[in-house]
Amino acid sequence: MSELKELTVEGLWKNNPALVQLLGLCPLLAVTATVINGLGLGLATMLVLIGSNVTVSLVRNIVRNEIRIPVFVMVIAAFVTIVQLLMNAFTYELYLTLGIFIPLIVTNCAIIGRAEAYASKNAVLPAAVDGLMMGAGFTAVLMVLGGMREALGSGTLLAGADRLFGSIATNWTITLFDTEQPFLLAILPPGAFLGMGLLIAVKNVIDARLAARQQPETKTVTRIRVTAES
Template sequence: MMATPYKTIIKDGLWENNGVIAMLLGMCPTMAVTTSATNGLGLGLATALVMAASSLLVALFRKTITQEVRIPVFILIIASMTTLVDLCMNAWMHEMYKVLGLFIPLIVSNCLPLARLEAFAAKEPVSRSFVDGLFMGIGFTLSLVVIGAIRELIGNGTIFADAALLLGPAFHFMELRLLPADTGVLLAILPPGGFLVTGLVLVAKRMIDLAAGKEIRMAGAHSV
């Protein structure tokens, strides 16, 4: 079987099969942490690291992992990589670690990493599997950042607020106030706002695909 081209892998990860706006996976963390673009960026990057590392390991050992135990082994690999990322964030990005809290360990229960290991890394070469995990994670990160930025802008009038506090002083330039402090709509940063903004982003993606003449593919999996 011919290996999937890198261009297709990257395009799928960023747009065509984007975990949030195409496959509708990982919706619980999407709704919970996207009250700001900074939080979305933090969890998204953590997830991208877990996915890239897990895909690499599964591809390396795919010939020795039997069909009967593949799912437990995949979950064990994801859990190990998540624990490593969790410890690193606690050590070097402690402020963000405190904000994201339980949602870092819950990367293990996110459907997206396991789905990509089963659908791609278990079948493709090592380099392509690593790229798939990385760009699926980057696509997930971009979705969280976009949804978080929209909610934060409407709710607080800012974008990437507290980026310097959470990511370090070098990221102070990212903190922007675009609207007056008293013009925010509280609904945007409450749970209903998460559903509304995510729905609008999904609609925007569908409209762009239709304008490009693409056939709309309905998501075939439910989210976790």
């Protein structure tokens, strides 16, 4: 359980593929104009991560080292194709919106990186949890960045939710404020860069404060031990 807990913390915070490893930035910055776009691409990436990690873990003792990278890429491409066909069949409008960035999941360094660094060296369950948590961390960043850009740019949240969840989500759009002209800086790519930089800065500040809190506790424990020995 301690290993699974560590994988959860690593994927969601300490080693987040978007905020720490800075992988997959091209689709992350390109499609996060809305929360739903980010959620759709994040879920697709998560499914590919889980599927590829599990498969790579299953065949890790069969595939020779000389050909492991081509085999891993073929596995990832197969799962990307499956996800692409599923989105084409069930979420066609979202599929059109995300466009080329769905097949480009194959080139996402976070996926091949986890397959090589973790799944190829561990059992199926830890590999599946690693894929799930890395995908969840990536999806969370996509959604937060998409929410920031959508709220500032258009004054709404969850616009177009029916493209992912169907007709049941037609009325899910939340209007924060009415605007005649959208805030283009937030909607266009420069806004994505600024928003991503802000998220990374916030994470760094939180990490610094957590580290500062832990240092006094360590010093206090050390002093108590020294006093007891003397």
